[in-house]
Amino acid sequence: MPALLHELIVTSAANSPDKVAIAEKGASITYRELVDRAGRVETVLASLGVSHGDRIGLLAHKNIECYTGLYGILMAGCAYVPLDRRAPGKRLGYIVDDCDIRILVCTAKGAKTLQKDPESFKSVEHVVLVDSDDKSLAAGRNVITAAEIDAAEPAVSDHCVDTDLAYILYTSGSTGAPKGVMISHAVSMSFVRWAAEETDLSPDDRVSGHAPLYFDLSVFDVFSTHKMGATLYPVPDGASTFPSRLTDWMINNEISVWYSVPSILSMMAKQPTFEEREFPHLRVLLFAGEVFPAKYLKVWVAHCPDTIFKNWYGPTETNVITSYTVDIPADQINKPVPIGKATRNAALFRIDKDGNRVTDNDVSGELLARGPCVAIGYWGDEEKTRSRFFDNKEQPWLRDRVYRTGDLVTIDGNGDIIFQGRADHQIKSRGYRIELGEIEAALYRDQSIQEAAVIPVPDDVIGNRLWAFVASPEFSDDVPNTVIDNVKRFVPPYMVPDHFVAMEVLPKTSNGKIDRQKLLGKAESES
Template sequence: MKNVLEYLEQSAKLYPDKTAVLDPEKSITYEELLHNARRIGSFLSEQEAPRRPVAVFMDKSVEALTAFMGIVAAGCFYISINMDQPPVRIRQILETSNAGSVITLGEDRNVLKEAGYVGKCFDYHEMVKHEIRETALREIRNHSLDVDPLYCNFTSGSTGIPKGVLVSHRSVIDFMEYFPDLFHITEEDIIGNQAPFDFDVSVKDIYSTLKTGAAMVIIPKRMFSIPTLLLDYLCEQKVTTLIWAVSALCLVSQLKGFTYKVPDQINKVLFSGEAMPVKQLNTWKKYLPDARYVNLYGPTEITCNCTYYEIDREFQTDEKIPIGKPFPNEKVFLLDEEDKQVTGPGINGELCVAGTALALGYYNNPEQTKRAFVQNPLNNHYLELIYRTGDLAFYNENKDLCFAGRKDFQIKHMGHRIELEEIEMAMNSYPSMERACCVFDEKRNRITAFYVGTMDGKELSEKMRSTLPSYMIPTGFHSLTEFPITPNGKIDRKKLLEMCI
């Protein structure tokens, strides 16, 4: 197998009339999804060469997922652009990716113009009317490779420009060979999609669905601010499987959603993105005691996840839930500061990953790619690339890995990896700002900005919303006359953290 379209083709053959994907407005069967994807692929084959990026600028929906598959049918790779982002960031993604084509639903072209996009813009509704070019699609497939790029997800970058993580067909196929089987996801499941399509958590929803012949229910973002509406929808759609960010699960439990209704068809709850508070996990287990609960860990650069831990006992509220053991066909290990392997319990090391699941690097960014994807220092005999995550971890007494924070100023917040330097760069760019520094309080899950300048916190927050996504806006702002300094002349971030309490 070398192309993810084989998942769709197989499921369309086995379950042609079964609903593959639905959102609150519409649904599509497997046969229709394949047919429409081939129409879009035929259209694009006249516009773009294989292995070129094509952006999808629309909210997550049946149409968006169909567009992804159409882009793949054309031999190209897709970039999902979240419409909630400010125009400046949309422009940065389009410029970094150099995408020459964007697919929209038609009415969103003005937003792209505002973002400064001057490339080709295609209306989805027109594309799905195009005739299928059998010969062209067959030629594209015949010349495709399993290492061809499949998608590019943009994450925060320390230079102030988003980084595009480029992932191949082979990496997704490798991960999907094990993921659904490990957690018993089958054609009988209904997967409730929470994650935005530009967030790699959604990759597990999409390809678990297509591989197994399951159904995927797209849950709109607005429902996550109204727990009663969300729980009604989960019950109505008889959702069985949640592969959600921790923050989404906590929203339900913190707002006491289960006192309103319990979606008792749910039998699998897989979570990732940040540390799951034991108190919130226990609330879920109280109301859905028979479900399987799994903690997943892994950055975008290694295709979704590299370790997992199935919750097999009760945890106390002050305990840390392990991130567990490696997925099959992934090597996960720890290196100390001298690049020696850490094997003993309780000793922190940088978490590193090797295997087929590694991404192709950062698109149009060879410098940062070389810094993160490097030769394994434990192997000087042949080429073996590893990804250095920048995350610290240690082994517990049961030889399970446990997350222990970051080596640098990158953080995990609201399920997203964020470079604090990017937030600081935005603040430092303002004329009335002399210097800015951000810290992250892990226990309270808060980003706090400290600065020397004349702007007030409200003004700063409003200005930052014009260039940064909402999840990167600090919760608190503190004006200082000067920064505390360490003996070696650096900003004393530890003291700043103490000032947050």
Template sequence: MSRFLETFEKRAARCPERRAFFNSRGGEGSSITFGELSALSDNLAAALAEKAPAGKPVVVYGHKSPLMLVSFLAAVKAGLTYAPVDIAYPADRVSDILAQLDRPLVLSLADGPFVGDAALAGEVWDEAEVRAACAVASEADRSRWIADETPFYLLFTSGSTGRPKGVQMPSRCVDAFMDYFSRLFPSREDGVSFNRVPYTFDVSLFDIIGALPFGYTLFSLESEHEQSMRDTFEALRESGMTAWISTPSFAEMCLADPSFNAQLLPRLDAIILCGEVLRNATALKLLDRFPDATLYNTYGPTETQAVTDIVVDCALATDVNPLPVGYLTSSGGARILDLETGEELGAGQVGEICLFGDTVSAGYYGRPDLTEAAFSVVEEGTGLGQRCYKTGDKGYLDEQGRLFCLGRLDFQVKLNGFRVELADVEQALVRLPEVGEAVVLPVERDGKVSHLAAHVRLADGGEGDRETTRALKAALKQLVPEYMVPKKFVYHDEFALNVNGKIDRKALA
């Protein structure tokens, strides 16, 4: 039986009138209490158990709404896997997901029409049908609850290109996540957590799994409030937020405005960042603006969820560059493997990060080829086999057991015969005091990389010119070999973020 569901139901019984979720839109239908979330998901679970195709995931299509949380819980209470699909996905991507799932039931909770090919779904229930099912009182049947190896959720990932692949996360892993994530949220009866990113992105699970079962209220920004920083900040001011969860890029975007500080969010006591490299300069700004909040740097791909964390204080952010992503927990570990031989490397040696332990995914839905390539079983000191995932990330473990992630292995390019790590050039650029943020991309001509282009946001918010470029190139040559210095510099007021809150590299390219 799911310990996550058990913990949530105990909390709902203890504080049924407390808000479990609200969004910045306000008004009717924008919030839900713990008691309502429990009861409505029980009712919908009964309908799903009767009518949803057995053994197939339930697709939940929409964005941020209370009814999406109801649907997630209802699916797992019916013993079914849920697969969130966001309205930001193009129609072709949605249809591809449906095709992979072989005619699943779709709960369409978007304000507009369902964009996927309905012929690829078994049925499509619109919001009215879902609400009607929620309104039929049903007895809770815990014998149906999801458990053990049955996938709890299915997240489709592949970035902005390529065919989406569904990451299957067993119920036992979600229980392990709850144990891990909950450590990051201070125990309090009035906690409010920032549920910003779409449910299709694994960072959204931090507070759903780690905070909600322990009485935290989830707060979400509506898209119309993200159109301007003024509207965003006004919504944040009214939220009463105590725990901030986002990518470093979104935090950096907010930090560009001096009013993003403890006066705006006076109750904030935890800042949890994941999904990208946390720059030292960003960490120091956050510590300066929110001196009473604990800052966590965390790491973990979708295939394992977050498995490491470290508290970043001023001393660490000043003395250690790049920042470590944390220590491994007792439920898992990391091996650093040589890129050529596959042999395990010692402390301080850079290779591919491979994660193993209780939180590793069961693999990709319907893709045994991809699963075999990325997952394996390793034996540890106990003599027991543990599931292992090859992350595709470059990094190392230091003598203290801290893990460092240095970026994606597929961000390596060959330029004029030299192998260049784009992340290395980016790290060098942001060490320059004039640079606020930087993204380095390869420029190809005739099928090969001809030069590098640096996309830069200046620290003072100014507009770069030729003189700025000459000065940055000269300073960069003191940090990296000349062949790693980008030929072209492009200046930006701010970087566009993709739907997951990361810098949109495809848009820059």
């Protein structure tokens, strides 16, 4: 049984070498070809002097060559660090510096980000272009082209063990800087195996690849698919912007297993022509990352009565740790469905604000997780790691790690976990987990801002819309574009507030803190 992520494609290639591993418009690659190509990327990385455990940046859009680069990094005994090519240069620069990234594996589209903001990648010495021979895309650095990868001899995978670091996913951080979640092969594989079994994946399945690689939903798309020898269909760039186009893509490619955040599915369900569309091949529809509005879930369940619907829940630090199969008739779906019961690789319990166990099902408590699902911690930040990860005091003789999710939950009469909200200022919007403090920190970088607060307003399509309230002596009516543009320099597009409101002074509570409830009321009244 494969113990490492890259061994999944090696095993599938041995079982079905000519089976298509990845398919996109006008192109495909078999498992045999994927292993061969990834082995050539590994050879190139070895020639650049990589060491075991090095962090390699992956700056790419999702095409076939991107995945050969990903697997090549793993084969070389390194960890991949996926970078959002649309993120601000400041954020990308922070991640590159934080991880000490010397080598980037890029597609041509990814390299354009490098061209646009070379200063953010100043520590990068080598660029491996997996789909282009144009060295000018990374001028000033040592560039390995696609032709040079073709000419390399495929290598045998570097010796790894499952406790080695596989990838680092950066999520929003409360102090203004993103935090890198370290995931080992063992942690990832504990989810990958469970997920493949939970969805009954087979080589006949066609699995969508909707999530970007820097989002933890992509772990199922890539690795669970390839574990079972199924075919991955990466969603084309820009398709999600147009729900009708995404629906067409899903139907035309006969997708049998779909996984995405609910906001995408809600937008699809809102199309005037949705009920005219048919999804005869859709076997399983998975959703995670935020609450699925009942009115849109109801539309999907009614429209696809033969499809299995599953609600998955879990933060990046554990991946999915609960699952709920929707077994409610469509006409009875009148509220958000539960997040379900613990997965096989997770043990869950609840604590109150004093750290005591909560045993009453009806009492809300913070959800904690232990088991092989728990990440290593945050890259280069022991203090932050200690604040969220700790040893299990109930079993001190074991090296048993526990993670605090920050989510408040209760348990219903069926034993299913019900999500009640956050215990901190972290929220979900468009499926992304967002620390409001990071956006506020970006606002405060503008010296003219004296006070700032970012307020989430519930939205039945995307989860939350963000309102930024600011006070400054330099403006009192409209927030100038300079302030908005400055925020865009430090946070990715999904974290830029939807509305900016200028005030002379922000309202305060009796203890002098910003009155966020009053600001929420103002935002809701103006929505």
